[in-house]
Amino acid sequence: MNAESHLLVARELTKRxxxxxxxxxxxxxxxxxxxxxLIGPNGSGKTTFFNVITGIYASDSGETVFDGNDISxxxxxxxxxxxxxxxxxxxxxxxxxxxxxxxxxxxxxxxxQGLWFNLGRRGAFKRQFEEQxxxxxxxxxxxxxxxxxRMFEAVGGFPMIDRRRIEICRALISQPKLLLLDEPSxxxxxxxxxxxxxxxxxxxxxxxxxxxxxxxxxxxxxxxxTNDCVVLNFGxxxxxxSYQEVAADMQVQEAYLGIK
Amino acid sequence: xxxxxxxxxxxxxGIAGLIVLTVYLALLLQVESxxxxxxxxxxxxxxxxAATRFGVMPRIGRSFREFEGPFSLAIACAVLVMVAxxxxxxxxxxxxxxxxxxxxxxxxxxxQFGFVGMLNFAGAAFFGVGCYTAAVLTxxxxxxxxxxxxxxxxxxxxxxxxxxxxxxxxxxxYSAVITIAFGxxxxxFLEVNDVLGGPQGLHVDGMNVLGWEFNKNIEIGDDLEISFxxxxxxxxxxxxxxxxxxxxxxxxxxxxxxxxxxxxxxTAAACFGLNLIRWKVTAFTVGNFLIGxxxxxxxxxxxxxxxxxxxxxxxxxxxxxxxxxxIGNPWGLVVATIILVIVPEKLQAIQEYxxxxxxxxxxxxxxxxxxxxLPRPLRTYFPAWKPR
Ligand SMILES: Nc1ncnc2c1ncn2[C@@H]1O[C@H](COP(=O)(O)OP(=O)(O)O)[C@@H](O)[C@H]1O
Ligand SMILES: [Mg+2]
Numbered sequence: 001m002n003a004e005s006h007l008l009v010a011r012e013l014t015k016r017x018x019x020x021x022x023x024x025x026x027x028x029x030x031x032x033x034x035x036x037x038l039i040g041p042n043g044s045g046k047t048t049f050f051n052v053i054t055g056i057y058a059s060d061s062g063e064t065v066f067d068g069n070d071i072s073x074x075x076x077x078x079x080x081x082x083x084x085x086x087x088x089x090x091x092x093x094x095x096x097x098x099x100x101x102x103x104x105x106x107x108x109x110x111x112x113q114g115l116w117f118n119l120g121r122r123g124a125f126k127r128q129f130e131e132q133x134x135x136x137x138x139x140x141x142x143x144x145x146x147x148x149x150r151m152f153e154a155v156g157g158f159p160m161i162d163r164r165r166i167e168i169c170r171a172l173i174s175q176p177k178l179l180l181l182d183e184p185s186x187x188x189x190x191x192x193x194x195x196x197x198x199x200x201x202x203x204x205x206x207x208x209x210x211x212x213x214x215x216x217x218x219x220x221x222x223x224x225x226t227n228d229c230v231v232l233n234f235g236x237x238x239x240x241x242s243y244q245e246v247a248a249d250m251q252v253q254e255a256y257l258g259i260k
Numbered sequence: 261x262x263x264x265x266x267x268x269x270x271x272x273x274g275i276a277g278l279i280v281l282t283v284y285l286a287l288l289l290q291v292e293s294x295x296x297x298x299x300x301x302x303x304x305x306x307x308x309x310a311a312t313r314f315g316v317m318p319r320i321g322r323s324f325r326e327f328e329g330p331f332s333l334a335i336a337c338a339v340l341v342m343v344a345x346x347x348x349x350x351x352x353x354x355x356x357x358x359x360x361x362x363x364x365x366x367x368x369x370x371x372q373f374g375f376v377g378m379l380n381f382a383g384a385a386f387f388g389v390g391c392y393t394a395a396v397l398t399x400x401x402x403x404x405x406x407x408x409x410x411x412x413x414x415x416x417x418x419x420x421x422x423x424x425x426x427x428x429x430x431x432x433x434y435s436a437v438i439t440i441a442f443g444x445x446x447x448x449f450l451e452v453n454d455v456l457g458g459p460q461g462l463h464v465d466g467m468n469v470l471g472w473e474f475n476k477n478i479e480i481g482d483d484l485e486i487s488f489x490x491x492x493x494x495x496x497x498x499x500x501x502x503x504x505x506x507x508x509x510x511x512x513x514x515x516x517x518x519x520x521x522x523x524x525x526x527t528a529a530a531c532f533g534l535n536l537i538r539w540k541v542t543a544f545t546v547g548n549f550l551i552g553x554x555x556x557x558x559x560x561x562x563x564x565x566x567x568x569x570x571x572x573x574x575x576x577x578x579x580x581x582x583x584x585x586x587i588g589n590p591w592g593l594v595v596a597t598i599i600l601v602i603v604p605e606k607l608q609a610i611q612e613y614x615x616x617x618x619x620x621x622x623x624x625x626x627x628x629x630x631x632x633x634l635p636r637p638l639r640t641y642f643p644a645w646k647p648r
Contacts, residue, residue: 054531076530086531094524097517098638104514105521108533111514115542118513119506125513129641137647151647154638174532 007032007178007211008053013062015045015052015235022048024235025062030178035204035212037222037243040232046215047089049232050180054086055079067177081109085171086180089215091163095156099147099166102155103136106170139169142206143199161192165199172203181214185221193218197225219247273316274323274331282338285598286345288606289352297606321634324591325643332504336497343490353489357561359601360496361554364503366581366593368550371507372435373579374588374636375516376543377523378424379436382443384574386416386548389446390555391464391565392456398465398560405467409499409556416552417545424544428537435544443575450567461566464559467495492561499557503550507590510546512641519543520639573615580622586632595633 008030015023023045030036038046051057053064055076063072071082085106093102104111112118112128137148143165155166164184171179181200185193204210216222222229222243229246231239239249288300311317324331339356346352365387372378380386390412397408423442427434451459466473466488478486510516518539521529526536559565581600586592604614625632 056527056531076527077533077535080531080533088528092525092528094521094528096524096638097520101517101520101639104517105529105534106532108518113514113518115515118515119509122509126642126645133647152638152640170532 005031007067008213009065010049010053011063011065013049013052013064014060015048015057016060021235023052023232026232026235026237028230028237028240030211030213031228033209033211034227035214035225037226037229038213038215038232039217039219039222039229039246040238044232045235046232047182048235050086050182050213050215053079054084054180080174083177084180085174085176085178087164087167087171087182087184089182089186091160091167093155093163093167093170096154098152099140099155099158100133100136100151102166103140103170103173104132107132107136107173109174136169136173139173140165142202143169143196160187161196164188164196168196168200168203172207175207177209177211179210179212181212181216183215183217185216185218193221197221201225219243223247270326271323273319274327275334277316277320277323278331278334278338282342285602286342288602289342289346289355291606294607294609298609301603301607321591321637325637325640328508328643332501336501339493339497343493347484347486347490350487350489353487353493354561355602355605357489357492357496358558359597360493360500361558361561362578362581362601363594363597364496364500364554364557365551365578366585366597367500367503367507367590368547368554369578369582370547370588370590370593371510371519371543371550372547373582375511375519375523376540378540378544379433379579380439380544380547381436381572381575381579382439382446383551383578384570384572385439385443385446386420386551387555387558387574387578388450388565388567388570389416389419390552390557391559391569392450392462393552394556394559395462395464395565396456399463405469405560408560409553412556412559413549413551413553416555417549420548421541421545424541428540439575440572443570443572447567447570447572450570457566459567461564461569464563464565466563467491467557467560469495489561492557496557499553503553504590506546506550511588512639515539515542516639576615577618580618583622584625584633586634586636588636589632589634592632592634592636 006029008028010026010028013023013026014021026045026049038049040046048057052059053071055071055074055078058073063070065071066079066082066084069082071079074082094105111132112125118125133151137151140151141148144162147162147165155163158166168181168184184196184200188196200212204212214226226243229241229243230237231246231249239246241249284300284304288297291297291300311320339360343353343356346356365383368386369380369383372380393412393415394408397403397411398405403411423438424435427438450456456462472491477488478490480486510519518529518534521532521534522536522539530536577600581593581596584592584600585594585596600618604611604617610617
C-alpha cells in the first residue's frame with residue numbers, strides 16, 4: 001500500500017482502562033479525501049479511538065501516522081495544529097458564549113495570540129476580527145443561512161440541530177485536513193439528520209482537501225455518505241469495506257455470532 | 261453624524277441612574293444617625309427591587325454598555341464632585357479611597373476567577389505583598405514612588421506565578437487549595453520576620469511624586485484646607501482607570517475568549533490548540549499584578565501596615581465581592597465593592613457580624629441569583645460595531 005495515499009494510518013493501537021481493553025490492537029487506514037464510516041455497537045471503542053487519536057488519552061501501545069508524521073501520543077494541542085479537528089458525542093460547546101465565540105475557539109491557530117496585539121493594537125485587532133467574522137459567517141451560511149445573522153447570541157438558546165451545526169463549524173473553521181464526527185445525528189429527528197448530512201456533503205464538495213471519519217448508528221446515513229466503513233466490536237476491527245460489503249458481512253456476523 | 265433621538269433615549273437611563281446613585285451615595289456617606297442609615301439602606305433595597313421589577317436595570321445597563329467611555333469619565337467626575345463636597349472629612353475620603361483601591365483588587369480577582377476560573381483565596385496576601393514591597397522600598401531606596409507601585413504589582417505577580425506553576429498540570433481547583441495555604445503561611449511569615457517588623461508591623465512613607473507630598477493637606481488660600489486623602493483618590497482613580505481599561509481590552513480580545521473557553525471546558529479548549537498553562541499563568545499573573553499594585557498604593561496611603569491587615573477573612577471578603585457583583589462583569593464589581601466596603605463602616609451595628617452577613621448574602625445570591633447583582637453580558641468585541 002502506498003503511504004502517500006493514506007492520510008491517517010493507525011497501527012496496533014491499544015487503549016486500556018484498568019482491566020478493560022477499550023481498543024485492542026486496532027489497525028486502520030484512511031485514504032485522503034474519503035468519508036470513512038466507523039460503526040459498531042455501544043461500548044465498542046469508537047469514541048475512545050477518537051480520543052486516542054486527538055491526544056485526549058495516551059494509547060498504551062501502537063502508533064498513529066498522520067499526513068506522513070508520527071503523531072502518537074502528541075498532546076491535543078499539537079494534534080489540532082497538525083490538522084485534525086473534531087466534534088464530541090455529547091456536544092461540548094460553551095453554552096454561555098455566542099455562536100461567534102464558539103466558532104472562534106476552533107479558529108485558535110488563525111488568530112494572533114500575542115499579548116500586545118490583543119491589548120495594545122486595537123486597530124489591527126479589529127481588522128483581524130472583521131476578517132474572521134466574515135469567514136465564520138460564510139461557513140455557517142452553508143449549514144443554515146439564518147444563523148449567520150445571529151452570530152452574537154448565546155449558543156445555549158439554540159435547539160440541538162443548530163448546536164450540532166455550530167459544533168461542526170467550530171471544527172471546520174481551522175480548515176483541518178481530517179474531520180472527526182462523533183455521532184453527529186444523536187438526538188435528532190430523521191429529517192434533521194438528512195439535512196445535516198446534506199450540509200456535510202456540501203462542505204465536502206466546496207473544500208478541496210478534506211477527509212472525514214464519521215461515527216454513526218443510522219445505517220441509512222452510512223450508506224449514503226461513506227466511501228468506506230470499518231466495523232468495531234469489543235475494540236477490534238471485525239471488518240472493513242464498502243457499505244454493501246460490510247452490510248453483507250454484518251448479517252453473517254449477526255447470524256453466527258449474535259453481535260448487534 | 262447627527263445625534264438622533266433614539267440615541268438620547270439610550271443615554272437617558274444611564275444619566276438618570278448616575279445622578280441618583282451619586283446623590284444617594286453622598287447622602288449615605290454624610291448621614292451618621294444609625295436609624296437614618298438603616299432607613300437609607302432599606303430604601304436602596306426597595307428601589308433596586310422595583311427597578312429590576314420594572315425593567316429599568318437593563319436600560320441603565322444598555323446606556324453604560326453603549327457609551328462606556330463617556331460614562332466612565334462621568335463617574336470619575338461624580339467621584340470628584342463628591343470629593344469636593346466632603347473635602348475636609350478625612351474619614352469619608354479615606355472610605356472613598358479604600359473603595360477605589362478595593363475595586364482594583366477585585367478587578368484582578370475577576371481576571372482570575374471570573375475569566376479563567378481560578379479561585380484565589382489569597383487576595384489579601386498578594387495585596388500584602390504589594391504593601392510590604394512599598395514599605396521596604398520607600399524606606400530603603402530612592403526609587404520614584406510611582407515606580408514602586410509598579411514594582412509592588414510585579415512582586416505579587418512574580419510570587420503568584422512561582423506558587424501556581426507546580427499545580428497547573430493538575431486539574432480541578434488546586435489553585436484554591438494552594439492559595440489558601442499561601443495566604444496562611446504569608447501571615448505567619450510576616451509575624452515571625454523581624455526585618456519586616458514582626459507582629460507590630462511597619463511604617464510606610466507617604467507617596468511623593470516629583471515633590472508633590474501626598475500626606476500633606478492641600479491648603480488653598482487662608483481658610484480652605486483639603487484633606488490629603490484627596491491626593492490618593494486622584495492617583496487611585498488614575499490607576500483604576502488604567503486597570504479597568506486593561507480588563508476590558510483583555511475581555512474583548514482573543515485572550516478573553518481563550519480564558520472563557522478554558523473556564524468552561526478545558527478538554528474542548530485543548531482540542532482546539534489552547535495552551536491551558538500559558539493562559540492560566542497569564543490570567544493569574546495579570547490579576548496578581550493589579551492586586552499587588554493596589555496594595556502598594558494602600559500601604560502608602562495608610563502609612564502603617566501589620567500582619568493583621570492580611571488575614572484569610574480579608575481574602576474571603578474580596579472573593580465575596582466578585583461573587584456578589586456578577587462574576588466576570590467589572591461594573592458589578594464596582595457596585596458590590598461599594599456595598600461591601602461602605603455599609604459595614606457606616607452601620608456600626610453590623611460591624612461585628614459582618615462576616616456572618618457577607619456569608620449569608622453570598623449564599624442567598626448563589627441560591628437565587630447565581631449570576632450576581634449585575635450579570636455579565638455576552639462578549640462584544642467592539643460595542644458599537646455592527647456586521648455589514
Ligand atoms: N474514561 C474512561 N474510563 C473508563 N472506561 C472508559 C472510559 N472511556 C470509555 N471507557 C470504556 O471503554 C469502552 C469503549 O467506550 P467508547 O469508546 O465510548 O465506546 P463507543 O463510543 O463505541 O460507544 C466502554 O466499555 C467504556 O465504558
Ligand atoms: Mg461513543
